[in-house]
Amino acid sequence: VAYSDSADIPYAGHASWDTQVIGLPSNWLGSAILSSDRPIAAVSHLYWTGGASGDGITAAAYTGFSEGANTVYAPALFKRTYQSSRITVQNTETTAASITVEFYTRGESTPVHTLHDTIPAGAQRTYDVWSYPQIPTDMPTGGSNNWKGAAKITSPQKVAVVVTTLWNWGSSTYPGVTTPATTLYVPSLFKKKFAQWQIYSGAIIMNPNN
Numbered sequence: 001v002a003y004s005d006s007a008d009i010p011y012a013g014h015a016s017w018d019t020q021v022i023g024l025p026s027n028w029l030g031s032a033i034l035s036s037d038r039p040i041a042a043v044s045h046l047y048w049t050g051g052a053s054g055d056g057i058t059a060a061a062y063t064g065f066s067e068g069a070n071t072v073y074a075p076a077l078f079k080r081t082y083q084s085s086r087i088t089v090q091n092t093e094t095t096a097a098s099i100t101v102e103f104y105t106r107g108e109s110t111p112v113h114t115l116h117d118t119i120p121a122g123a124q125r126t127y128d129v130w131s132y133p134q135i136p137t138d139m140p141t142g143g144s145n146n147w148k149g150a151a152k153i154t155s156p157q158k159v160a161v162v163v164t165t166l167w168n169w170g171s172s173t174y175p176g177v178t179t180p181a182t183t184l185y186v187p188s189l190f191k192k193k194f195a196q197w198q199i200y201s202g203a204i205i206m207n208p209n210n
Contacts, residue, residue, distance in 0.1 A: 002024055002025075002028065002030060003022055003023065003024055005017060005022070009040075029126065030123075030124065031088075031090045031122065031123060031124035032044075033122055034064060041063070041064070042063065042064035043061050043062070043063055043064065044061065044062055044063075044064065045059060045060070045061040046059060046060045046061065046164065046171070046173060047059045048166065048171060051168060051169055051170070052168040052169045058166075058169070058170050058171040059171065060164065060171045060172055060173035061173065062162055062173050062174065062175050063175065065090075065092070065160040065175070067092065067158065067160075068090070068091075068092030068093070068157075068158030068159045068160045069158055069159065069160075069176075069178035070154065070155060070156065070157075070158055070159075071152070071153070071154050071178070072089075072152075072153040072154075072159065072160075072161040072176035072177065072178050073150070073151070073152055073153075073176060073177040073178075073180065073206055073208050074087055074150055074151040074152075074153065074161065074163045074176050074177075075150050075177060075204050075205065075206035076148075076150065076163070076165070076174070076204040077103070077129060077148070077149045077150055077151055077163065077165075078129070078147065078148055078149075078165055078167075079129040079130060079135055079136075079137055079147040079149070080137065080145050080146060080147065080167075081137075081145055082167050082168050083165060083166070083167040084128060084129060084130055084165065084166055084167070085128075085129050085163060085164070085165045086126050086127065086128045086129070086163070086164050086165075086166075087101065087126070087127045087151055087153065087161060087162075087163055087176075088124055088125070088126045088127075088161065088162045088163075088164065089101070089119060089124060089125055089126075089127070089153055089159050089160070089161050090119075090122070090123070090124040090159060090160045090161075091119040091120065091121055091122060091123055091124070091155075091157060091159055092122075092157075092158050092159060092160050093121060093157045093158055094121045094122075095121055095157065096118050096119065096120055096121060096157075097118065097119045097121075097155045097156075097157035097158075097159055098116070098117075098118050098155060098156060098157070099116070099117050099118070099119060099125075099153060099154065099155040099159060100114065100115070100116055100153070100154050100155070101114070101115050101117075101127060101151055101152070101153050102114045102151060102152045102153075102154075103129070103132070103134075103135050103149055103150075103151050104149050104150045104151065104152070105136070105139065105140065105147065105148075105149045106139070106148045106149050106150065107140075108140075112134060112135055112136065112149070113132050113134035113135050115127065115132070119159070129147075129149075135147065135149070150206045152208070153176065160175075160176070161175065161176030162174070162175055162176065163175075163176065177206075177208075180208045186203060188201070189201040189203075
C-alpha cells in the first residue's frame with residue numbers, strides 16, 4: 001500500500017484526495033480501493049498538461065465501481081500517431097487475477113493480438129495499444145495511420161476496466177462495458193459549433209455475441 005487515509009463525511013458532504021499533494025512519488029501509477037461503513041459514491045478525475053490546444057490542459061473523469069466483472073468490453077480503441085488508447089484493468093478480488101485481453105480491428109471478428117497477464121489482488125495493469133506491434137496502425141479499408149478497434153477482457157476473477165484515449169489536443173475516458181443489452185440509452189449527444197470549437201458526438205457499437 002503506497003498511501004492510506006480516512007475521513008468522516010457528513011450527509012451530502014465530500015472528501016477528496018489529490019495524488020499531487022498526498023506524498024506519492026513522481027511518475028506513480030496505481031489504483032485505489034475506497035471502503036466505507038455506509039454506501040458512498042465516488043468519481044475519479046484525470047488531468048493532463050502539455051497539450052497542443054489552448055492552455056494545454058485536458059481532463060476526463062469516471063465513476064467508481066461497486067464491483068468487478070468476469071467479462072468486460074472496450075468498444076472504442078484508437079492507434080494513430082496523434083491518438084493512443086490505454087486499457088487499465090484493476091483486480092477487485094483478494095487473490096491474484098489471471099486475465100486475457102483480446103484486441104480486435106473494427107469490423108473484424110478475429111483478434112489481431114491476445115495478451116495474458118496476472119494482476120495481484122487490488123492492483124492494476126495498464127495496456128497501451130502502442131506497446132504491441134501486433135496491433136496495426138492501418139485499417140484494411142480506411143487508410144494508413146488510422147487503426148480503430150475494440151477489446152474484450154476476461155478473467156476467472158472479477159476486474160474493473162477503464163479506457164483512456166489521449167491525443168494532441170484532448171482526452172476521453174469511459175468505463176468498460178459489463179452488461180451488454182438489446183436496448184441502450186444514450187442521454188447526451190451534440191452537434192454544435194462555438195466560435196472555433198466544433199462539438200459533435202458519435203455512437204460506437206461493439207457486437208459481443210459469438
